[in-house]
Amino acid sequence: QVEIIQSGAEVKKPGASVKVSCKASGFTFTAYYLHWVRQAPGGGLEWVGWINPHTGGSNYSQNFQGRLTMTRDTSITTAYLELNGLRSDDTAIYFCARDWNDGAFDVWGQGTMVSVSS
Amino acid sequence: QSALTQPASVSGSPGQSITISCTGTSSDIATSYYVSWYQQHPGKAPKLIIFDVTKRPSGVSTRFSGSKSGNTASLTISGLQAEDGADYYCSSSTSTNIPYVFGTGTRVTVL
Numbered sequence: 001q002v003e004i005i006q007s008g009a010e011v012k013k014p015g016a017s018v019k020v021s022c023k024a025s026g027f028t029f030t031a032y033y034l035h036w037v038r039q040a041p042g043g044g045l046e047w048v049g050w051i052n053p054h055t056g057g058s059n060y061s062q063n064f065q066g067r068l069t070m071t072r073d074t075s076i077t078t079a080y081l082e083l084n085g086l087r088s089d090d091t092a093i094y095f096c097a098r099d100w101n102d103g104a105f106d107v108w109g110q111g112t113m114v115s116v117s118s
Numbered sequence: 119q120s121a122l123t124q125p126a127s128v129s130g131s132p133g134q135s136i137t138i139s140c141t142g143t144s145s146d147i148a149t150s151y152y153v154s155w156y157q158q159h160p161g162k163a164p165k166l167i168i169f170d171v172t173k174r175p176s177g178v179s180t181r182f183s184g185s186k187s188g189n190t191a192s193l194t195i196s197g198l199q200a201e202d203g204a205d206y207y208c209s210s211s212t213s214t215n216i217p218y219v220f221g222t223g224t225r226v227t228v229l
Contacts, residue, residue, distance in 0.1 A: 035218070037164075044121065045156070045164065045207050045220040061216050095163055103152040103211045103218055104169035111163055 002026035004096050004109035011115045012086050020112045022079040022096030027107075029077035030054040033099040036070065036081050038092040039111075046092075050099065051079055086116045119214045122147065122221035124207075129227040135196040138224045140208035141189060146219055148189040152211040155184055155193045159204045168193060195226070203228045 007021040022034060036048035049060035051070040058070040064083070072079040083090060094112045097105035123141040130136040140147065140155075147153060153171045156164035166175055168184035171191065181196045191210070195202055208221035 044223040047218040047220060059217060101169055104154050104166055106166045106175060108163035
């Protein structure tokens with residue numbers, strides 16, 4: 001079936017980096033953009049960025065000021081989000097979602113909790 | 119690009135109808151064909167319930183409907199049921215350097 005499975009929870013110290021994976025299955029990986037959305041504890045949803053798995057092209061929210069890199073490995077239908085220079089306010093659940101139709105995110109991963117604390 | 123504005127909470131009794139508003143600007147909702155709504159239960163990933171302002175994905179109840187007027191989009195839930203108690207988020211494409219924006223979220227309570 002169509003699904004997205006993400007990597008497990010991470011605990012990092014301020015200034016460190018984290019890499020979260022997003023494994024897609026049940027659909028053509030290169031046919032849909034993948035977006036990352038994050039949600040701070042008790043907070044709302046925040047759009048992080050997208051990657052085009054076909055070309056590798058990406059677009060990030062400027063709120064991350066160059067700390068963000070999105071990549072993919074088509075051979076294993078997996079996308080990655082890497083965030084550098086972690087701060088305490090990066091603590092959040094990071095979701096990967098399929099863009100089915102111009103911003104309609106119809107398939108979501110289970111989320112990856114990233115905790116940043118000294 | 120600021121978050122779209124939603125009421126923090128809306129409540130209703132079973133069987134009633136409720137409407138959640140989502141207010142943006144001329145850079146997003148007012149000029150976007152791509153407004154979506156998501157339902158999120160605690161501890162779960164969001165679920166798409168409305169896309170392209172008014173369309174429902176296959177399998178989503180017809181009790182959910184979307185509309186837009188000017189810079190405000192709305193989600194109406196008719197025949198409110200206990201399982202509709204959840205958080206709801208709108209989203210829109212934008213013409214700014216941040217291509218998508220979410221709303222602040224609305225908690226729906228079924229009394």
